[in-house]
Amino acid sequence: MSPAPDRPLAILNARIVDPASRLDARGALFVRDGVIEAVVTGSDPGAVGADYETLDAGGTLLIPGLVDLRVKTGEPGFETRETLRSAAEAAAAGGVTTFVVQPDTDPVIDEASVVDFIRRRARDSSLVNVLPAGAATQGCLGERMAEIGLMAEAGCVYITDADRPILNSKVMRRVLDYARSFGMLVAHRPADPWLSEGAAATSGEFAGRMGLPSAPPEAEKIMLERDLALVEMTGARLLADQVTTACALESLERGKRRGLPVFASTSINHLTFNEIDIGDYRTFLKFDPPVRGEDDRQAVIEALATGLIDVVVSAHAPAPPEDKRLPYAEATPGAVGLQTLLPALLAFHHEGRIPLIDLIAAVTVRPADLLGLKSGRLARGAPADLVLCDLDAPLVVDPDRLRSRSRNTPFDGRRLQGVVRRTFVAGRTVFED
């Protein structure tokens, strides 16, 4: 079924959408030796060499494989949640061909040997490209800098303390300064720790009525404002990790308008759900940052449409039942998302809210460019990481059909459109529907 890597492949009769070249056209794509050999638009691809395996896409959407900047597995340390292998299977089924794992594992990815471990484990056991993010501080404790330079050499793609904001502004300043000298992107969670302490929801009418401990949206803005000031001071590149509130987006817009090297992600969960979805304390809707009100969600969608938000992540965070079958405030935050990211994002195309090519850009070329990857685009010489997706095909999300080891999906039972038919990594089929 899977073509040998040395046999060239011709995908004919596809609707090719490549945000990097702003291409949206009928055409054919040729793959040789794991890289893209040519993209030919028009109904006639010309004569296809006899050595090619040909695949008639029948008009199906062909896009670059997704690049997901924020994924947690449980490896190393919490393999009951998820392994690199199970996460990779979920990724392949979801059209994600590259993902970046967060460093808050056990042990923490805060030195070169752990970076190396992840890279080797991923290469040996994984279907898709798995890249490690390194910790910004030792143990993700926010106190002393981790070996950013050595981790960069070992192949970490950005640095971050994952869910934990770096409270000490002096430490954050030094991390930014130091990372800049290695050309490293720093990702940081904007959350004021004191306002967010113990919060399970966003302050407002809903959380108040439900009696849930909550943080105001301004907790996000306050920390982002500090980070922007430090970016201005140091000139380092910063990725604001999951901007989810209207008030923080105002700060982000001002920072970008001033020309600061600041970028922002948001999660598919915050684009899709609002606090009302918590309903009767559904812990699958507990995220970090917490799910917001509808006004914030609308602001985030608008920011994605205008490009103020650069990147959409799955924020894949597997949690087994024992971590979720708890009262809301005690449950572990996070949701699996690798397999639902693409169809959930396509909802904004089907609603007519955001053009298809812009949605695809936020999960392909933009995250790839942030990390300096050659993937995420359909260009000659780029890795043949590809997804064939039946854009209009309906699906009902069934947790039992998720390939993740954990099934904590807030999309449970949700009706979406856009079924991944086939996923290629370096020209090899890693998933077929």
Added chain:
Amino acid sequence: MNGSVQGLSEVLGRTFPFPRRHFLSVLDLNPVDVAGLLDLAEGFVELNRQTSKKLDLLKGRTLINLFFENSTRTQSSFELAAKRLGADTINMSPRSSSIAKGETLIDTAVTLNAMRPDILVVRHGASGAASLLAQKVSCSVINAGDGQHEHPTQALLDALSMRRAFGYIAGLRVAICGDILHSRVARSNVGLLQMMGAEVRLVGPPTLIPAKADRWGVQVFNDLRQGIAGCDVVMMLRLQLERMDGAFAPSPREYFRFWGLDREKLGAAADHVKVMHPGPMNRGVEIDSDVADDLTVSLIQDQVEMGVAARMAVLAALAARLETA
């Protein structure tokens, strides 16, 4: 059977079966349910004042009090209510011991459920805990307080106390005062009183009023005198002392000065005002003993008595449904 018991069975037959398996939130109820439960409770008040207080409505049934948080008052109220209706009861307080053993809330509940109780009365420190349990067990679940969310039987007994004092609830002007933020009593009372047509006000320092509480359909006041002006009922809430060390209020004495209810401040309310408190009281902090102990204005002792009757009504209603299930 004597007269009042016949009255009960008549009410029971007229109003029920109760349409729900669980009793989790006042928002699950409608005004007809509430009126029916209050009518039923009135009958139990009479019963409880007789020498022979025992009925067999719950004969053969088992009730488990599962209290993850300490509460002598609510637990004994439920226990007495169940026993007077003829049920067998046991009390469990699986606090630190089971948590230390790693047993979760669900594990504990599923274990107890396997012993086939008919009714599980749950108190837990986390909002939503009772609802979570109700999804995992086959018996009826009564919420006896979940975190900062709801305490529906308290709201029912408060409504009963008010209806007996005034003869009606619709149109009453009720000020709920103090630590609204952490209070499940406040949330249940707001829901139930609004449903029954009362006008509800919330009064307290801004640090103890939930964000956007003005969207609950209530008026919010930070000044106690303004808040209780013209009110028929002033309901004071307990303020935990550790919240007055500068966290939510600077000190107990400052709190009492501005938000403690004394005779002088009470003068702003209606002449016929009744004062309520869910207990236990911090005398001299949120309420002055002079007011609390004045039986011409205080309904606080009545509330305790109504607690047993209101809980008997809830148990009888759920049991009647069990019969027809």
